[in-house]
Amino acid sequence: MLAAYRDNGGRGKAVLQVHLCWAPQEEDAVSVALDQWRSSVFAPPVPWDLPTAAHFDGVSADVGGLIQRVDYLAALDVTCICLMPFYPSPDRDDGYDVTDMYGVDPMLGTMGDVVEFIRTAKDRGMRVIADFVINHTPDQHPWFKESRKSVDSPFRDYYVWRRGTPPDTSDQVVFPGEETSIWTQDKATGEWYLHMFSKHQPDLNVANPKVRDEIAKSMDFWLQLGLDGVRLDAVPFFLELQGVSKEEAGKIDPHDYLAALRSFINRRNGSAILLGEVNLPYKEQLKYFGGPAGNEFFSLPGTPVLSYGEELGMGEDLRAKGRSAIRSPMQWNDTENGGFSTAPAEQLVAKMVDGYFGPKNINAARAKRDPDSLWNFIAALIRSYRESPELAWGDFELIKQPNPCVLLHSCTRAGSTLVLAHNMAAKPASVTAKVLSPEDPEETLGGAVLLDLLDGDIVPPVGRRRIRAGAGTVRLPVVPDPAAGGPQDLTPVR
Numbered sequence: 001m002l003a004a005y006r007d008n009g010g011r012g013k014a015v016l017q018v019h020l021c022w023a024p025q026e027e028d029a030v031s032v033a034l035d036q037w038r039s040s041v042f043a044p045p046v047p048w049d050l051p052t053a054a055h056f057d058g059v060s061a062d063v064g065g066l067i068q069r070v071d072y073l074a075a076l077d078v079t080c081i082c083l084m085p086f087y088p089s090p091d092r093d094d095g096y097d098v099t100d101m102y103g104v105d106p107m108l109g110t111m112g113d114v115v116e117f118i119r120t121a122k123d124r125g126m127r128v129i130a131d132f133v134i135n136h137t138p139d140q141h142p143w144f145k146e147s148r149k150s151v152d153s154p155f156r157d158y159y160v161w162r163r164g165t166p167p168d169t170s171d172q173v174v175f176p177g178e179e180t181s182i183w184t185q186d187k188a189t190g191e192w193y194l195h196m197f198s199k200h201q202p203d204l205n206v207a208n209p210k211v212r213d214e215i216a217k218s219m220d221f222w223l224q225l226g227l228d229g230v231r232l233d234a235v236p237f238f239l240e241l242q243g244v245s246k247e248e249a250g251k252i253d254p255h256d257y258l259a260a261l262r263s264f265i266n267r268r269n270g271s272a273i274l275l276g277e278v279n280l281p282y283k284e285q286l287k288y289f290g291g292p293a294g295n296e297f298f299s300l301p302g303t304p305v306l307s308y309g310e311e312l313g314m315g316e317d318l319r320a321k322g323r324s325a326i327r328s329p330m331q332w333n334d335t336e337n338g339g340f341s342t343a344p345a346e347q348l349v350a351k352m353v354d355g356y357f358g359p360k361n362i363n364a365a366r367a368k369r370d371p372d373s374l375w376n377f378i379a380a381l382i383r384s385y386r387e388s389p390e391l392a393w394g395d396f397e398l399i400k401q402p403n404p405c406v407l408l409h410s411c412t413r414a415g416s417t418l419v420l421a422h423n424m425a426a427k428p429a430s431v432t433a434k435v436l437s438p439e440d441p442e443e444t445l446g447g448a449v450l451l452d453l454l455d456g457d458i459v460p461p462v463g464r465r466r467i468r469a470g471a472g473t474v475r476l477p478v479v480p481d482p483a484a485g486g487p488q489d490l491t492p493v494r
Helices: 002-007 026-033 063-068 070-075 111-123 142-147 209-224 235-240 254-268 282-289 322-326 364-369 374-386 389-393
Strands: 080-083 127-132 183-185 192-194 229-232 273-276 395-398 406-413 416-423 429-431 448-451 467-469 472-480
Touching (some): 063 070, 063 111, 111 127, 127 209, 209 229, 209 254, 254 273, 389 416, 406 429
Parallel strands (some): 080 127, 229 273
Antiparallel strands (some): 406 416, 448 472
């Protein structure tokens, strides 16, 4: 998959988003994970995490425009759309600085527009979830404006403050080069407030029960309007309780809070999802799953997640600074501004990617018409994924083979086995491996045939077979062959 992405023009990093399930007991969390979300495919989020045009024209730069693009997502056969923040915001962090979790930014539309989008998506069989930023607010949020006025403000402990000069925390800054400390002194009281990100984004104090109640109420509001769940932004940071006194931190276990939040959402919508952003190495992720129980989740198949434009192989705008490089406007067609906006090009806040990766060469309209495009390859993968319950529900097993560029594994459910080969190299590869019977680990899958789900080719069940795995992914279900005449010396080879 990665090689195919690169070969078709992809240049960005591959990021894994983990579906987190929090519950008081390990078996409860596993049960939540094993629901219908396991077989879902998350759609490309809408690219409104930046003010793309000087004015919004209903093409795709606002909620009304997004409604017009729902059928595009349905054509990919996705089952869920994850929306980036659409709430009122000063927009100093692409919408991740929310001033009102109960509203819609007027640049993007109205509450009615959002409800209509949710209805339209559900009419096409897709669920809708949205980003929730609960780690911080902007310094323009009404809570922080009140909090900074006085140490006696009723909103003071909605945020994390300290009196003494903080130590050097330059090594804890999330975005080096943008900040030099995670603490900033406020002139009004002389005290310091915590901000794991930018200084204009003070961290909320989730140890405060009033803050937790406000978060829950805002989630409930959107669930009642039709959302099917939320994606929690920056999970590791609000779990740390950085800067909170030991006495206050001792009153709440962050995992208990997440479990309570999960239970609250379940009471409102039993099928709702709680998705968490945990972009950390494996060893560090375990503690955010609640300790050793986290190992259980890493044995489960995940939910495929696409960011907008990845299905096309859109490139990055290397002229843009920081994260803005990967947040260029969606390239719908080869017209002016890629069909994203009718605003004059010089008025676009975020410029279109130019050169080979620009909309003249890479765009949705062209990709859909090209049977060999990355878009059609991704669509085929999604279809085969949704047609293969073994992937979402089956038992995963790694298959040993000698080629370090190929990942070979199987997924088995209800007597049916899928063998998957992932060639990470840029060239086709051939490897030899034995696929053992799930019922009897000492035996190979004799009397079976291999069917390539991507091109329909059948590999006869006779002896050892060598299969070339092209750059990308090959998916082969191993099924019994009644005409095989009994067990054969079948050793599927990749």
